[in-house]
Amino acid sequence: MKLSFPSLFTSETVFDITIYIGFLIFVLALPFGYSTAFLNIGLSLVLIGWVGRTVSERKLGWQRTPLDIPIALFLALALIACLLAPHPATSSLGYFWKLLRAILLFYAVIHSRLGPRWRHVVIAFITAAGISSVLGLWYYANDTRLAIDFMGRVGLQFKEELKGADNPDLQISEDFRAELRACNVPLSENVSISSSNRFPNEWRINDPARQRRYVIRPNETHLMVYMIEQRLTGTFKMPNDLGAYLALSLPFVMGYFVVSWRRDPKQKYRIWRILGLGAVVIVMSANLVLTLTRAAWVSTTIATVFLGIYFIVIALRKLDTRYGLWKRPLLGSTIIIVLLSLSLFLVPQHIKARFQTMIEHPVGFMGERP
Incomplete structure (x- = not known):
């Protein structure tokens, strides 16, 4: 049979x-x-x-x-x-x-x-991007998942000195300062040392006068010294990797956000779709800014400009004074432009300094990844 x-x-x-x-x-x-x-x-x-x-x-x-x-x-x-x-x-x-x-x-x-099933793939893509960006902001708020640069090695004999890090009266010895100076880590007089809450054998040095922070981690033969950069890595290994992902995905989500403003009687839960996509755009934009990846900033800006030009051209072609089909997408585009413009005045000082380097040294920063 x-x-x-x-x-x-x-x-x-x-x-x-x-x-x-x-x-x-x-x-x-x-x-x-x-x-x-x-x-x-x-x-x-x-x-x-x-x-x-x-x-x-x-x-x-x-x-x-x-x-x-x-x-x-x-x-x-x-x-x-x-x-x-x-x-x-x-x-x-x-x-x-x-x-x-x-x-x-x-x-x-x-x-x-895939036909209509592409809708599910797009929803999964935007959802994953939103979750990753929310986690990134949580990491940044908790001072974790930041980029670090290796500065050098110091002797293990200073580990005993670091064990008293929780003592507010602790003074760094001159020998320790000399070894750190050899690693290109010159410390000011008023520095504080604290032990890590997450790792027992990790210490942080905070130098507010120089606006620098360092982390010291032991291995079998030395104490490894790293400088903490205020650059978010989020759910990636490097801030440039996060910047590359956002430079590719953020304009994509922006496009869906703008289109979601279009009035369509067949769409259900349109207001929730607008709010959801808007929230994802905001958290992704915040992650992009916190990466301090200038090439990603430029890439996303260029993509956003072309996206805006595209919607303006489409609006002029399909402008319907009776139904105003493209008035809402134009409103969505305007909201994105206004929010991005206002964010330039609300960002922290270290982010403004990063923007300033792009103006003062326009040659060189595009060599970053992405």
């Missing part, structure tokens, strides 16, 4: 669901920098579903895009650069594989055929 399965469980449907689940896992794990395994699982499911569906249908079904030729040229140049790199240890084919994975993801999106 031959078993028959309903059309719901055809091989094409199974592979489409595999792609769908892979994209959900990928976008949910994307803003969490330590979830590399989940990112790889999501990408693997997407590629397995894409290749499996192609084999099942026995046709490639390739959809050409205007970016095919530029992407091919870019990959060719990247491969040549990796093969001819003067330092293969730092410019290996592993970096080329990362570029190739990103391009494969682009074409997987083009050929995904």
